[in-house]
Amino acid sequence: MIFFAILLVLVFFAQIIELFIPPLDWMYNAHIYIVPIIVFYGAMALPFPLMLALSFFAGLLLDVLTMQVIGPRVEIALGWSILIYTVLASIMHGLRPLFIRGRWEIHCIMSGICTSLILLSQYLMITFRRGSILFTPEAWWQIGGPGVIAMIMAPLMFWFLHTIGDAMGNPFLPERESY
Amino acid sequence: MNRSSIVALLILAAILGWFLSFGAESTRKLQAGFYQLISPFLTTGSDLEKQITSVRTGLKSLEELERDSNNLRVENRALKATNQALRDVEREVNRLRLALAYRERSVFKLVPAEIVTRDASTWWRTVTINRGKQDGIEGDMPVVTDEGLVGKTTTVSESISIVVLVSDENCRVAATVEGTREQGIVVGERVAGALTPLLDLNFVSKQANLQPGQKCYTSGVGGVFPSGLLIGAVKEYRVRELDGQARLTPAVDLSKLEDVFVVTGRK
Numbered sequence: 001m002i003f004f005a006i007l008l009v010l011v012f013f014a015q016i017i018e019l020f021i022p023p024l025d026w027m028y029n030a031h032i033y034i035v036p037i038i039v040f041y042g043a044m045a046l047p048f049p050l051m052l053a054l055s056f057f058a059g060l061l062l063d064v065l066t067m068q069v070i071g072p073r074v075e076i077a078l079g080w081s082i083l084i085y086t087v088l089a090s091i092m093h094g095l096r097p098l099f100i101r102g103r104w105e106i107h108c109i110m111s112g113i114c115t116s117l118i119l120l121s122q123y124l125m126i127t128f129r130r131g132s133i134l135f136t137p138e139a140w141w142q143i144g145g146p147g148v149i150a151m152i153m154a155p156l157m158f159w160f161l162h163t164i165g166d167a168m169g170n171p172f173l174p175e176r177e178s179y
Numbered sequence: 180m181n182r183s184s185i186v187a188l189l190i191l192a193a194i195l196g197w198f199l200s201f202g203a204e205s206t207r208k209l210q211a212g213f214y215q216l217i218s219p220f221l222t223t224g225s226d227l228e229k230q231i232t233s234v235r236t237g238l239k240s241l242e243e244l245e246r247d248s249n250n251l252r253v254e255n256r257a258l259k260a261t262n263q264a265l266r267d268v269e270r271e272v273n274r275l276r277l278a279l280a281y282r283e284r285s286v287f288k289l290v291p292a293e294i295v296t297r298d299a300s301t302w303w304r305t306v307t308i309n310r311g312k313q314d315g316i317e318g319d320m321p322v323v324t325d326e327g328l329v330g331k332t333t334t335v336s337e338s339i340s341i342v343v344l345v346s347d348e349n350c351r352v353a354a355t356v357e358g359t360r361e362q363g364i365v366v367g368e369r370v371a372g373a374l375t376p377l378l379d380l381n382f383v384s385k386q387a388n389l390q391p392g393q394k395c396y397t398s399g400v401g402g403v404f405p406s407g408l409l410i411g412a413v414k415e416y417r418v419r420e421l422d423g424q425a426r427l428t429p430a431v432d433l434s435k436l437e438d439v440f441v442v443t444g445r446k
Contacts, residue, residue: 016220019296031301049187064213066300072203079198139370
């Protein structure tokens with residue numbers, strides 16, 4: 001539980017830090033996202049109920065910090081990010097046996113893909129609400145760019161989180177023997 | 180799937196259903212409450228960001244000094260660094276003096292505010308400012324600088340507010356073009372590849388023939404933005420099937436915002 005609490009704290013601070021990281025103008029204003037990597041690591045390192053709790057927390061934070069309420073309209077209603085995080089984290093959780101066996105490559109790649117999928121689903125919702133489908137190269141960069149960055153950052157972040165998990169004696173990882 | 184997983188899933192589904200049933204007002208209240216809760220983190224983060232930027236600027240000037248005069252003694256270097264710091268202060272004083280002058284000559288009641296965070300997400304162009312209800316700020320109040328229109332407030336908590344920028348597709352502003360009777364609606368781009376994106380002035384007549392450089396002001400229609408605030412200048416004009424559309428360069432460099440004013444009323 002200590003490790004779970006640490007992940008919650010890390011998600012909170014990562015979400016705050018994200019607000020201060022400027023977009024990359026050389027990548028068509030793509031943003032850097034740290035929270036998805038932590039959540040997707042948690043999806044593999046934690047059991048299902050705690051993974052749900054972590055996804056819920058991350059989705060709630062993302063919603064309240066970024067959702068746009070203009071007049072009587074909420075562009076993406078509170079709860080959608082929780083749903084997106086939960087679905088994607090559940091997919092990552094399905095790859096847990098491989099992770100426990102010590103194979104991290106797929107998960108690093110999947111972290112990037114899932115980060116892009118979060119942005120793609122947000123963009124599709126916006127497009128649906130505002131009408132007129134626009135998929136410009138800039139849009140693809142802003143969807144794909146953060147995914148590529150997440151993929152690059154994932155090994156380092158996973159190693160960092162795994163080290164913390166080991167130090168805290170994360171009780172959920174020693175299932176290794178059963179696989 | 181064991182029992183605890185099923186229970187967790189059911190609890191999550193119930194909370195999710197409850198959240199999804201929230202209306203705009205409940206959502207705004209929750210968002211304002213949350214922003215209020217984390218405002219100490221945001222202001223601390225903003226201060227840290229400013230310090231880091233300041234240190235980076237300082238390092239740059241030291242590098243320049245080293246390039247210019249490798250043989251200067253340490254005392255000389257320190258004096259130059261002090262001079263640089265004083266110049267920074269002077270620049271800051273000038274900037275604030277300009278802002279103060281604008282506040283005094285403006286016909287509006289203005290509440291000065293500093294930007295705390297900017298561009299929190301990929302798809303929405305918003306900034307947060309360090310003023311809220313306790314400073315008399317409410318939702319849907321115009322936000323300006325001495326250069327022109329910045330946007331309007333949306334969610335307002337006690338000490339922090341969210342401002343949707345004029346470059347966001349959801350911030351629609353009724354506008355008029357100088358020297359003409361043309362009126363239209365200014366909207367931002369959905370996806371912008373540049374830090375300062377262009378704006379679209381839609382629904383002007385096909386005969387408008389707007390020229391580059393013509394200025395575009397708020398028309399006052401709609402009730403949120405008072406008339407006469409500079410939005411931007413025409414960059415190009417094109418005729419579409421049913422109307423004319425102009426691309427505008429925003430009057431305010433939205434990527435370099437530091438201080439803004441919230442219009443709370445007329446003097």
